[in-house]
Amino acid sequence: MKEFFTIGEISKLFDINKKTLRYYDEIGLFKPSFVNKDNNYRYYTLDQFQYLETIKYLKELGLSLEKIKYNLNNVNLEEVINSLEEQSNIIDEKISELQFIKKKINNKIIQIKESTRDDLLDIIREVNFDERQAIRLKNSIKTDYDIEFCLRKLIQMSGGKIFLTYGLVGVSISKDDLISGNFDEYKSIFVIIEEEKYDKSLMKIFPKGTYVCIRFKGIHKDAPPYYEKLVNYIRKQGYEILDESLEMELTDPSLSLTDEEVIMELQILVKKS
Template identity: 40%
Template sequence: MKNKFSIGQMSKLHNIPVKTLRYYDEIDLFKPIEVNPENGYRYYSIEQFKLLDIINYLKVLGVPLADIKKQTSNRDINELIDTLQEHKRITEQKIQELEMAKKKLEARIDEFKTAKYIEDINVPFIKTIPERKIIQLKETISSFFELELSLRKLKQQYHHLASIFIGKVGLTISENNFQRESFLEYSSIFLILEEVERSKLIEEIDFAILPQGTYACIFFRGGHSDAPAYFHVLNDFIKENDYKIKGDFIIRTIIDEFISKNQEEFLAEIQVLIE
C-alpha cells in the first residue's frame, strides 16, 4: 500500500492527533479516501497532504472550521480573500484587547509596587495631581450595603467601558458632611478611568473630571471605618497651613483584605483639592 496511509501514520506525519482526524472525518472536512468495511480502518493518500496542509494553515490563523470547510469545498479565491480579510479584522481587534490588558496590568503592578514602599504613612502631605477622568454616580451612601449596590449600578451603566478593581474605586464626601464630621456618609461613588479606557469614551459618554491641581493628602493603614481619625489629621494640617478647601474630599482603598492577608499592608488614601 505505497499510496495508502493509516490514520496513525497521518497523525505522525502531520503532527495531528488521531482524534482530530476522526473529527475532521465526522464533519466532512477531511475524509479518508478509503474505509475498510470490515474493521473501519481509515486510509489516506499522498494527494491529500496538500489539502491537510491548507486546513492546518487556516486553522492556525484562527479561521473557524466551518469557514475552512466552506473554502475547501468551494475553492473560490474571492471567498478566501473575504474570509482572510474578516479574520484579519478579528485578529487586529484581539491585539487591541491584549494591548489594553497589558497596559492595565502595568498600571496595577506600578501602583501596588509603589503602595508597598510608601514610608510617610499617617503624615499629611501636598502633591500635584493631573486631571483624572471618572465615571460617577451621585447618591447618598452611608453603609457598606449601599456602597456595593451603588457600585453595581455604576458598573451596569458602564459595563462595556470600565472594569471594577480596587484602587480605581473612589468615594466623595461633601465639604458640608466633612464640616459636620459625617465621615462615613458619602455623596458619590466613582471609577477612575485608565488611559486605555479613556480612549474609548471620547465619543460615547460625558464623563466627570477630578481637576488637576494641588491636593492635600494622607495615606493610612486601614479601610473606610478607620478613616475618621485621619480626616481630623488632614483637617488640622489644612488649617495649620492656611489652605482653602476647594471641593469634595476623596477617599479610595488601595490595598484591602482581598489583596493581602496582612493587615499591616492595608492602605487607603484621602485627598482634597486646595489652594
C-alpha cells in the same frame, strides 16, 4: 511508497489529535479517502496531505472551521484574500486590546509598588494631579455592604465593562460634609478609568490641581481620624476645599489582602490662598 495511512499515522505526521480528525470527518471538512466497513477504520492517501496542511495553516491564522470549509470548497483566490484580510483586521483589533490591557497591568504594578512605601504612610502631602476621569454612582453609603452593593450596581450600569483588577476603586465624602466635619457617610462610589467610553451621565471628572493627601494602613472604617487631620491641615494653611474627597484602596482588592495589608489614601482638592 506507502499508499494508505491510518488515522493514528495521520495524527502523528500532522500533530493533530485523532479526536479532531474524527470531528473534521463529521463536519465534512476533511474526510478519509475510504472507511473499512468491517471495522470502521479510516484511511487516508498521500494526495490528501496538502489539503490537511492547508487546513492547519488557515486554522493557525485564526480562521473558523466554517470559513475554512467554505474557502476550500469554493476555491477562489479572491475569496481567500478577503478571508485573510478580514482575519488580519481582527488580529489588529486584538493586538490593540492586548496593548491596552498591558498598559493597565503595568500601571497597576507601578501603583501597587508605590503604595507599599512606608515613608509615605501617615504623613500629609500636597500632590499635583492631572485631570482624572471616573465612572461614578451617587448613593448614600454607610457600610461595607453598601460599598459592595453599589459597586456591583455601578458595574451593571456600565454594561459590565469595568475591570476592577485594573482600575482604582474609591468612595467620596461630599464637599459640604468635609467642611462641616461629617466623615461617617459617603455620597458616591467611583472607579478611575483611562480611555474607555461610557455613558456621560455616569462620568465624573476629578479636576487637575493640588490635592492634600494622606495615606494609611487600614480600611474604610479607619478613615475618619485621617479626614480630621486633613481638614485641620487645610484650615491651618488657609486653603479652600473645592470638591468631594477621593478615598481609594491603593492595594488591589482582588488580592484578598488582610486588613493590616490594605493601604488607603485620602485626597482632597484645594485652592491655595
